[in-house]
Amino acid sequence: xxxxxxxxxxxxxxxxxxxxxxxxxxxxxxxxxxxxxxxxxxxxxxxxxxxxxxxxxxxxxxxxxxxxxxxxxxxxxxxxxxxxxxxxxxxxxxxxxxxxxxxxxxxxxxxxxxxxxxxxxxxxxxxxxxxxxxxxxxxxxxxxxxxxxxxxxxxxxxxxxxxxxxxxxxxxxxxxxxxxxxxxxxxxxxxxxxxxxxxxxxxxxxxxxxxxxxxxxxxxxxxxxxxxxxxxxxxxxxxxxxxxxxxxxxxxxxxxxxxxxxxxxxxxxxxxxxxxxxxxxxxxxxxxxxxxxxxxxxxxxxxxxxxxxxxxxxxxxxxxxxxxxxxxxxxxxxxxxxxxxxxxxxxxxxxxxxxxxxxxxxxxxxxxxxxxxxxxxxxxxxxxxxxxxxxxxxxxxxxxxxxxxxxxxxxxxxxxxxxxx
Amino acid sequence: xxxxxxxxxxxxxxxxxxxxxxxxxxxxxxxxxxxxxxxxxxxxxxxxxxxxxxxxxxxxxxxxxxxxxxxxxxxxxxxxxxxxxxxxxxxxxxxxxxxxxxxxxxxxxxxxxxxxxxxxxxxxxxxxxxxxxxxxxxxxxxxxxxxxxxxxxxxxxxxxxxxxxxxxxxxxxxxxxxxxxxxxxxxxxxxxxxxxxxxxxxxxxxxxxxxxxxxxxxxxxxxxxxxxxxxxxxxxxxxxxxxxxxxxxxxxxxxxxxxxxxxxxxxxxxxxxxxxxxxxxxxxxxxxxxxxxxxxxxxxxxxxxxxxxxxxxxxxxxxxxxxxxxxxxxxxxxxxxxxxxxxxxxxxxxxxxxxxxxxxxxxxxxxxxxxxxxxxxxxxxxxxxxxxxxxxxxxxxxxxxxxxxxxxxxx
Numbered sequence: 001x002x003x004x005x006x007x008x009x010x011x012x013x014x015x016x017x018x019x020x021x022x023x024x025x026x027x028x029x030x031x032x033x034x035x036x037x038x039x040x041x042x043x044x045x046x047x048x049x050x051x052x053x054x055x056x057x058x059x060x061x062x063x064x065x066x067x068x069x070x071x072x073x074x075x076x077x078x079x080x081x082x083x084x085x086x087x088x089x090x091x092x093x094x095x096x097x098x099x100x101x102x103x104x105x106x107x108x109x110x111x112x113x114x115x116x117x118x119x120x121x122x123x124x125x126x127x128x129x130x131x132x133x134x135x136x137x138x139x140x141x142x143x144x145x146x147x148x149x150x151x152x153x154x155x156x157x158x159x160x161x162x163x164x165x166x167x168x169x170x171x172x173x174x175x176x177x178x179x180x181x182x183x184x185x186x187x188x189x190x191x192x193x194x195x196x197x198x199x200x201x202x203x204x205x206x207x208x209x210x211x212x213x214x215x216x217x218x219x220x221x222x223x224x225x226x227x228x229x230x231x232x233x234x235x236x237x238x239x240x241x242x243x244x245x246x247x248x249x250x251x252x253x254x255x256x257x258x259x260x261x262x263x264x265x266x267x268x269x270x271x272x273x274x275x276x277x278x279x280x281x282x283x284x285x286x287x288x289x290x291x292x293x294x295x296x297x298x299x300x301x302x303x304x305x306x307x308x309x310x311x312x313x314x315x316x317x318x319x320x321x322x323x324x325x326x327x328x329x330x331x332x333x334x335x336x337x338x339x340x341x342x343x344x345x346x347x348x349x350x351x352x353x354x355x356x357x358x359x360x361x362x363x364x365x366x367x368x369x370x371x372x373x374x375x376x377x378x379x380x381x382x383x384x385x386x387x388x389x390x391x392x393x394x395x396x397x398x399x400x401x402x403x404x405x406x407x408x409x410x411x412x413x414x415x416x417x418x419x420x421x
Numbered sequence: 422x423x424x425x426x427x428x429x430x431x432x433x434x435x436x437x438x439x440x441x442x443x444x445x446x447x448x449x450x451x452x453x454x455x456x457x458x459x460x461x462x463x464x465x466x467x468x469x470x471x472x473x474x475x476x477x478x479x480x481x482x483x484x485x486x487x488x489x490x491x492x493x494x495x496x497x498x499x500x501x502x503x504x505x506x507x508x509x510x511x512x513x514x515x516x517x518x519x520x521x522x523x524x525x526x527x528x529x530x531x532x533x534x535x536x537x538x539x540x541x542x543x544x545x546x547x548x549x550x551x552x553x554x555x556x557x558x559x560x561x562x563x564x565x566x567x568x569x570x571x572x573x574x575x576x577x578x579x580x581x582x583x584x585x586x587x588x589x590x591x592x593x594x595x596x597x598x599x600x601x602x603x604x605x606x607x608x609x610x611x612x613x614x615x616x617x618x619x620x621x622x623x624x625x626x627x628x629x630x631x632x633x634x635x636x637x638x639x640x641x642x643x644x645x646x647x648x649x650x651x652x653x654x655x656x657x658x659x660x661x662x663x664x665x666x667x668x669x670x671x672x673x674x675x676x677x678x679x680x681x682x683x684x685x686x687x688x689x690x691x692x693x694x695x696x697x698x699x700x701x702x703x704x705x706x707x708x709x710x711x712x713x714x715x716x717x718x719x720x721x722x723x724x725x726x727x728x729x730x731x732x733x734x735x736x737x738x739x740x741x742x743x744x745x746x747x748x749x750x751x752x753x754x755x756x757x758x759x760x761x762x763x764x765x766x767x768x769x770x771x772x773x774x775x776x777x778x779x780x781x782x783x784x785x786x787x788x789x790x791x792x793x794x795x796x797x798x799x800x801x802x803x804x805x806x807x808x809x810x811x812x813x814x815x816x817x818x819x820x821x822x823x824x825x826x827x828x829x830x831x832x
Contacts, residue, residue, distance in 0.1 A: 073755040076762030125700020135656040236549040268487035281542030342494030
């Protein structure tokens with residue numbers, strides 16, 4: 001299918017560099033993840049990881065905040081950052097020749113941030129603004145509520161924190177958090193694009209090789225909450241999220257579930273799009289996707305629809321989920337396979353997308369998968385296998401989160417709405 | 422890489438950037454039909470028609486269109502704007518003929534009544550979805566306030582009332598004014614068998630009848646002022662400002678774009694340091710939007726309602742300062758590096774190449790490769806950027822504030 005050159009190298013301190021050599025491109029991208037996500041935040045200071053992610057980018061080594069940003073600008077780097085649940089992510093895409101200079105700046109930022117006291121309140125304001133803006137994003141707000149309830153603590157924790165928790169965080173907290181969490185063990189540097197692997201490993205070794213590993217911190221665990229939950233809000237539409245058990249990458253049934261959910265939601269001929277939108281005109285947006293943390297997974301279906309049609313929309317979604325348990329057809333699977341193959345091949349046109357994919361592979365599986373292997377995993381699946389899987393694991397035990405004027409009723413359709421095990 | 426063109430007898434043009442090394446093939450019909458072409462009583466028809474195009478033809482039902490697009494594993498979609506409607510699909514090269522046959526077929530839709538009524542409900546849901554999302558219809562409102570009676574002020578989505586009132590006959594009549602083969606292009610990029618493409622398009626589209634598709638292009642009469650849309654249950658305040666900007670015909674439109682990058686890009690710009698680094702706003706940016714015969718400079722700020730008034734003052738001060746003192750060589754160099762890098766990264770994707778080919782045709786511009794476009798930006802001088810900053814300015818903008826804030830004192 002492709003010209004593939006995947007490489008990986010693990011340093012003694014636990015840092016791994018993974019690469020996809022794409023010599024047909026003139027660009028390169030990297031995705032760095034540090035095991036410093038919000039799951040490690042103190043319970044009364046949730047948002048620390050996100051605040052720290054903001055603050056490390058305010059100067060490092062001998063560069064102040066402005067010099068740091070300008071150095072990136074002069075290299076033409078398109079950078080991104082976000083604090084997730086397990087990891088904090090730093091991404092960059094650039095003209096291939098600027099890869100090494102860009103990595104040098106990132107190394108300074110990760111290892112030697114200044115965390116300037118005089119910018120602490122500015123950084124805090126940025127975090128508070130993010131929280132405020134999320135309040136206006138109703139679909140995301142409903143989805144965050146679903147994840148928090150479905151996964152429990154710490155997997156379901158949202159990294160933004162609250163106004164109260166952000167207000168409690170001190171500079172000392174951020175320094176301690178950086179000191180204990182920013183570490184080479186568990187860290188992944190995924191690079192894709194046009195680069196020289198030997199030189200890259202050598203450079204990363206010089207930048208990070210002498211960084212000492214540190215113990216992984218303890219994490220507090222709280223159980224999930226299930227059933228139905230409604231967030232009252234005077235909005236035009238009701239935002240509906242239905243959740244049920246999903247599968248992680250490392251689970252042997254992952255691809256069977258991927259196919260089942262694909263039939264439900266991938267493409268314009270998928271069941272949800274056809275039944276909810278095309279035939280009944282109930283909504284503009286409807287989809288389902290398999291979301292995962294490292295050890296848990298959930299399938300979350302979303303639709304947003306006007307208040308007076310929300311109950312019908314939920315009923316049709318549930319009906320389709322239950323119907324999926326009765327199996328899929330050969331033509332549905334065939335369409336899905338070509339769709340996935342097409343998507344995999346087009347990934348080769350984007351170094352950014354490949355950098356993120358191989359980072360995720362290493363995080364979830366501890367190994368890299370070629371695009372051929374990924375294609376093979378899907379193309380070898382038969383309808384009987386998917387249907388056997390669906391008999392064993394029919395979509396059931398639904399959780400519901402709604403946001404809007406009125407709560408909705410999760411009708412059983414013969415399916416027990418008991419809590420998730 | 423080879424740029425090839427073909428023109429059918431009925432006026433339909435095919436423009437393709439053929440790249441034998443590409444992994445995928447992208448195709449798109451670009452039609453000069455958008456909300457600015459709508460007359461009274463048919464508000465939202467361009468966008469509704471875009472939906473109806475997927476609802477079947479004399480040869481295919483709506484379900485068959487969806488099914489076949491998926492059978493090819495296509496990544497397909499459509500979009501409608503003020504000046505254009507675009508239908509596009511990316512596929513593996515082996516599906517070139519199939520996807521061209523399908524896209525060509527749906528460009529002559531049936532507009533069946535039953536599909537029309539069902540899809541109308543989807544459009545109403547889409548309008549309501551945007552009504553729940555920031556800036557809560559603010560973009561449509563400021564376009565209307567800024568452009569006044571000019572056709573650019575007409576909303577792409579239309580309103581629940583205007584869409585509810587539409588009939589298949591009115592849509593058919595609109596179609597027959599805009600979807601002439603001479604008023605559209607088939608753009609292609611990636612791995613393309615061009616000779617085959619021409620054969621296929623001649624066969625599928627050669628019989629389409631051509632008719633005149635004029636576009637009225639009155640001179641803009643830009644308006645300024647202040648409008649508040651009170652939205653009590655939103656948390657943030659959304660501030661939109663518009664002022665006259667470069668048009669598609671302006672010689673200085675590239676300089677104007679460099680100027681907006683320096684002023685309002687999402688990293689390292691003057692807006693970035695003023696608003697984002699400080700946390701005075703959640704987001705803040707400046708953009709240049711060029712259209713046929715008119716154009717705008719637009720700023721969007723999302724912030725705490727209590728900071729709204731002072732942030733408007735800050736934005737004004739930044740524009741004044743840039744106009745009076747100019748920007749620096751260093752800022753210009755950073756903006757150029759950023760633009761060059763952005764152009765390179767975008768150029769590696771087949772779908773963005775297809776959009777570039779189609780958009781350049783829509784804008785009546787001679788085709789430029791990414792390298793040629795990068796060169797135009799590279800040649801922009803500091804004097805040209807400073808001149809653009811003086812010419813395109815927020816001296817007396819149209820300002821729209823959307824959010825919970827009610828007591829506007831200083832404005």
